[in-house]
Amino acid sequence: MAENRKYEVDPVTGSPIHPYTWDGIGELETPPPRWWVLTYAVCVLFAIAWWVAYPAWPYIAGYTKGVLGYSTRADVAEQLAAAKAAQAPMNDKLAKLDYAAIAADPELMTFATAGGKALFGENCAQCHGSGAAGNVGYPNLLDDDWLWGGDYATLEATIMHGVRSTVDADTRQSQMPAFGKDGILTREQVDDVAAYVLSLAGTAPADAAAAEKGKAVFADNCVACHGDAGQGLRDFGAPKLTDSIWLYSGDPKAVAAQIWNPRHGVMPAWAGRLDPLAIKKLVIYVHGLGGGE
Amino acid sequence: MSTTVNPRMPQTIDEADIPVWSHRPKVTPKKVKGPIRNLKWLVMAVLLGIYWGVPWLRFDRGPFAPDQAILIDMPGRKAYFLWFEIWPQEVYIVTLLLIVAAIGLFAVTAMLGRVWCGYTCPQTVWTDLFMTVERWIEGDRAQRIKLDKAPWSVSKLGKRLAKHAAWLFIGMMTGGAWILYFNDAPTVVPEFVTGQAGFAVYATVGFLTFTTWLMAGVARENVCMYMCPYARFQSAMFDQDTLAVTYHTARGEKRGKHKANESWEGRGHCIDCRQCVEVCPTGVDIREGLQMGCISCGLCVDACNSIMDRVGLPHGLIAYDTERNVELMAAGKPRKWNFFRLRTVGYLAVFAVAGMGVLYGLVSRAPLDAAVIADRNPLYVRLSNGDLRNGFTVKVLNKSTSPHTVTLSLTGLEGGEIVVPGHEGEAAPSVEVAPDAVAAIRAFVKLAPANWKGEPIDFEFTVTDPTRDLSVSVPTRFEGPTK
Known part of the structure; x- marks a missing residue:
């Protein structure tokens, strides 16, 4: 220079x-x-x-922090608080009203369903699937078949207290005896009653004679919970056996296995984990999936 | 373009003398009178009148839609233009409209040169308006140059403050008036004045006031020279028959000062009075030929003609003319106009076809439309009685300004049953759709297992409005277990 x-x-x-x-x-x-x-x-x-x-x-x-003391975390917290405040009027209304009143308000239903969908994705999709179609051992929530009932009050009770939860005294409890493993029925009897159960659901049994023999076994061992026509009993969570929906597959071997040594699913009790409003939204979402009663 | 080397230019320069920034001379245009100036006043008045007046026009659309003739409703995502209404998904019509406008501009440019730049471009109209105000406050060219050079004084400060205040006021009244196209004009003006309008309104008016002041007051011809892309590529539309502001070199040269009663023999008609340069709003010398800075406003034509009157020569030393005519006249032949030639007729034909396309798109716009979104997770559900069920979201678009009830039905799905929650038991569920709104209707379709052949079934959702005899069918697909 x-x-x-x-x-x-x-x-x-x-x-x-x-x-x-x-x-x-x-x-x-x-x-x-x-x-x-x-x-x-x-x-x-x-x-x-x-x-x-x-x-x-x-x-x-x-x-370096800067003299204005700005932080993106504080910014996000502020935006979340603002979003919460914006939702407050709807949330308050939702908390106050009962299910019948909410169902009569389309705007409230849209809001609750959207919130329920987000909560479902966070808390329920791990077992029931992101589309709520379930899996083997995890009930499909889209169909019209319910183990414990599909009206608002029953859905709420199921979600709050769970199924076979170890921490909630009010949880839904039911147990099917291990008919084969505990020696109540012989291998042949189990196969016979499996054939009969399949015939109840409208599947033509491979062995009609076995199904006929199974009918007597069914009457002696199963009707107490599943009903004399296999119609099930929701008080015990005993599945309806006459429909096309199977929790553990409708394959003859799977049905026999379930009689021999039944598997029992567990659903957590959500009452302590989610607030009552969140559970309400979940109930409305699940009820609206297509099978609500 | 002139590439003459200035003999006074230095051959070398000291490193220390290289400027940090370039020194572009300030353009201080002189006032001019004449028919072209009058035409420009008229065009300015008409254009500003249209711009200001249009938002106040009313147009009755019934109780569910705004009654402003031209309105862009941003929160409602709708644009209203007299009989037409555009939804966001129809923005392609605006794109087509812009293409039509561009082709129209090309056609006009090929025929008449840069008349857009010289007369109707907002930058020109506003700059012209701002310069007029400047002339009222600070005087004409000579006084303004003097004022620029004068040291700061109370009088200079007063004039400058008055000028910028006037500019900002005009900027707010004109640039700020842009909000009238986005709000109901008779509502927003009183709100604006009484301080009740929203933040967006004040922010927009403030920003547009500032940019109007900046572009029309400060930047002026620099916008045309440095910012405008159109100025750069319109030479592609020019040919020897395009009208442009033209200096008749053969008649004007050799230029020089002229004394009264001196003979015109052996010299050109240009007396080198530099009036054409002094009135030019972009500061170019038209005698150097057609150039990028010339916006074809024709003020130099008025200036030169007034001088020709004074020295007793015919008009038209500088005139709107074509390159072909310049050559013909130089050769002593009569002028020949050739406005309709392959290039311009071609532009006009494309303009007409594209324009009719836009018009057809607007006129044939259906007031009812629908879209179907099939559930993908899961594709189907098995119900307890063995039926298969698919879930759909049917979006029904009611583009009219009154509520309408539509019915949903299935076409081409044998045995298919449609169930809309809240409308159970209706064979063809009827749903009301609000005016100017999209309804998202959840619909389940059930199919008995006897009707399922192991292959997806293509079918259609039919949305019917029986009162208006309108119907839309949207193809979709029924899914189930495949073999």
């Missing part, structure tokens, strides 16, 4: 030519417009002011 060099002037544009040339090709030193230079300077000043005002520079175990 100390050396004051002479620049040649390009005769056509009037711009100075930079003295460094490459293969005889020089570069013009055309000055930028004034507004551009000033805008650039303002941007530099703005950046410096930003560093002072906001969190900017990292160091080994932290960062």
